Amino acid sequence: MDIAKLLSSAHLSHEPAFLHEAVHHASEAELEALVLALLERGDNEPSYQRLLHFQALACLSALPAHSPLLPRLHATLLTLFPPQHFYETELLGMAGNALVEPVQNLLLQTDTADTSRWQAGLHTLLHIGGEQAMNALHRLLEWLRSREEFTAIVQPLQDEWLEGWKSRRFPPERFARDVLVPIFGTTPRLLLRDLSGSLSGLQYLSHLEQLKIYESPELTSIQALHGHPNLRQVQLVGCPRLRDATIFTTLPRLELLDLARCPGLYDIDVLACLSPHIELNLWFSRSLKGLHRLSGLTELSCDALEDAAELAQLPGLKRLFLDGYSYSDGTHTPRPRNLHVLSTLSGLESLTLRDLTLDTLAVLAPLTRLKELHLYGCQPFTDLSPLTALSELETLSITDSLIEDIRPLAELPRLRKLSLSLNTRIKRLDMLPPVETLDISGCTNLDLQALQPVLRGSSLKELFIGENRGELDYAALPPNIDIRQ
Secondary structure, three states: OOHHHHHHHHHHOOOOHHHHHHHHHOOHHHHHHHHHHHHHHHHHOHHHHHHHHHHHHHOHHHOOOOOOOHHHHHHHHHHHOOOOOHHHHHHHHHOHHHHHHHHHHHHHOOOOOOHHHHHHHHHHHHHHOOHHHHHHHHHHHHHHOOOOOHHHHHHHHHHHHHHHHHOOOOOHHHHHHHHHHHHHOOOOEEEEEOOEEOOOOHHHOOOOOEEEEEOOOEEOOOHHHOOOOOOOEEEEEOOOOOOOHHHHHHOOOOOEEEEEOOHHHOOHHHHOOOOOOOEEEEEEEOOOOOHHHOOOEEEEEEEOOOEHHHHHHOOOOOEEEEEOEOOOOOOEOOOOEOHHHHHHOOOOOEEEEEOOOEOOOHHHOOOOOOOEEEEEOOOEOOOOHHHHHOOOOOEEEEEOOOOOOOHHHHHOOOOOEEEOOOOOOOOOOOOOOOOOEEEOOOOOOOOHHHHHHHHHOOOOOEEEOHHHHHHOOHHHOOOOOEEEO
């Protein structure tokens, strides 16, 4: 091993990668020589001292128990602790079990009022991982629980605790029982992302009422939730490898089940057995076959729908999203058959249509309970007058359309949010509904100077104008309007 070469470049990198070869392949004598050189160079170069000394500590795991350098390294830890940057924590993590007891002892000698020092120590143990670090974390948390600073110390590290559980650096069941329960034991809501494997250990969080799991393509099992006594809401988004939907039939207090992009859980036979009082939100592709059996279905998303006829059998729908593009294969189905069936869904409160061909908006006029309507790229309609029947409408988005005249929207008394982005044929906004938020970004032909008198007499609070920003006379506008790019 070329110690001189390693030493000459040590100050140039915050990454521990260059040390791996030394730690794993150097002889005992070579490693001790490198550690001593790092310590001495750090002593002589104050501007690089912390980095070089942390690099020396990173080699602890490979030093023998009888190494004469251990006392000096432990003394160095006392002067450096706590780590101030992520890379310092990462370097300490490389030291492994050799640092567990010193870090634990440091914390036990630290006043709990020094919350940042405690947090840094706990974070270091989380980064080290393994059985010894697990034991130390359990011991420290038990010791902390009787101190009034417990919450102030552990709560800011919520993401780190959850990362420790899902990273599998620790036995997940024991970590959940001994670490997550003291911290999250009474927490009613939990949001997790990018999980893999199973939810092993979450069964110990018995107070959990709402669980959201997002974008976890490697999650394969949620069996840990079986029979959970208090779960009321379960939201799974982007978990395509999950297969067994029977787990949901074992949750006695389930009220809402949201399964988006989890096709393996769309077992109609199983979902049909759920209580009709459970709100069910699903995301399908192409076909809605069999969905009429799901009496609790309140929210539905579907891409590349081929035939909308089966929507007529879903009278309980409150929220509907239809997309002309398929997320699975990129195909486009802009004209689903029987789209006129939309007019029969009188219970809808929210409707989003994207990349569908709408010749007219007349099909939407009967949907008088709508509070939100979003139309993205649904050309070629031009007449907005059918929307005047939607007297409950509060939020309206019409993006990338062929409309020119928005005057019919002035007849919507409850409208508060209006987005007209990317409508390049709109030239004037002579009449505005009583909106508080208006988005005109991408309306490249809009006369902003003619818009100013309209804005002065409006109830507007937020205005999104995109790249047309320079054409407005800001001094002439009411000061209460927040203008955003």
